[in-house]
């Protein structure tokens with residue numbers, strides 16, 4: 001983008017690449033850029049509700065320090081760039097509620113590894129973003145801090161569970177955001193809000209300091225205004241961490257180089273099951289098919305493939321994830337930290353604190369998970385779901401012998417109305433139908449904006465890659481968005 005164009009953009013509307021350029025060239029300071037984001041937040045937060053906590057004072061201090069760094073020539077890719085963090089991710093000294101009242105007063109004592117890597121570069125923290133409590137949801141309506149409204153249409157949901165992060169990026173209340181994706185929580189809200197977001201492979205980015213939801217599914221990734229920005233952020237965030245034994249030792253890719261590469265000759269798989277789904281919105285289907293044609297015109301080989309166990313991904317996910325959830329949430333007993341409710345006995349304190357501190361969906365997951373793990377039902381549910389998980393992984397392994405990436409819609413439909421699905425649990429769970437398979441398999445998925453419906457709602461296109469295939473996923477994403 002030329003500086004001529006930048007003249008017509010407000011500072012908060014810039015992406016990372018543009019912001020960094022302007023900061024380095026002295027067109028504006030980080031304090032000015034940060035103030036522009038803070039102004040936008042205060043103008044819009046009462047309506048959109050993207051932020052649970054705004055760290056305005058801290059942000060301006062950090063921006064001042066970043067300006068000093070820039071003046072001293074100590075500039076890294078994110079120096080002075082304002083960002084926000086999903087509230088289920090710990091940031092030292094900052095309230096981190098995870099979207100649940102049981103942690104309403106919780107001040108995280110340390111930075112999550114990915115956050116410390118970003119902050120070490122001198123990026124500026126604007127605050128913590130709203131989310132479904134502990135990541136449980138597909139609409140951000142399970143937050144105890146109220147739903148997030150979609151900036152494209154305030155009657156619609158922003159998606160979930162990282163709805164606050166997605167809306168903050170789309171509404172230019174920040175330059176980028178860091179969020180968590182267990183079963184679609186980065187990709188689906190990115191799709192609903194018309195931005196880019198990547199769920200990396202399981203183990204690529206450290207989970208240390210992320211409030212655990214389902215430990216064998218959880219990933220942390222960036223949400224941004226462009227695929228290049230995601231590539232840059234992935235280079236900063238990824239890598240082995242001694243504090244997370246599940247991080248992989250493989251070298252981090254050169255994602256910035258990958259996004260610049262041509263896609264001619266790449267083999268793009270189109271999984272039949274995703275396009276034959278009853279309930280796939282016709283407009284969504286058309287927009288995605290048009291994009292597939294663009295890939296074809298750019299020299300990609302388009303290959304129809306089958307992932308026969310796709311239909312089992314949502315049921316498998318909703319057995320295994322609540323099982324892990326029920327175990328992970330056991331730590332929230334309001335004794336060592338969190339909001340404690342008075343009780344007559346220790347058990348009473350636990351029960352009352354959890355009764356008022358968790359929303360319905362969190363309680364539901366604890367019950368489902370406890371049931372699935374109980375001695376009588378373990379074989380019938382948990383163990384069976386683990387076996388199906390292997391089948392789903394094998395489906396992907398098999399297709400990736402013949403294709404480089406898979407292209408699908410991110411969601412079968414665009415953003416729905418606030419309240420539309422909140423009483424219909426099954427409909428809400430089925431919203432994950434296209435995002436849960438990659439989560440179950442632990443492989444990367446990127447959502448990029450593919451266009452808008454006639455009603456003006458964004459439609460997301462998902463690119464799924466093989467394990468540690470973030471590079472090729474970003475490469476295709478950059479060529480199609």
Ligand code: GLN
Nearest residue numbers: 135136137182183184185
């Ligand atoms: N819709 C998914 C769920 O409710 C999203 C989870 C996530 O990615 N945090 O489990």
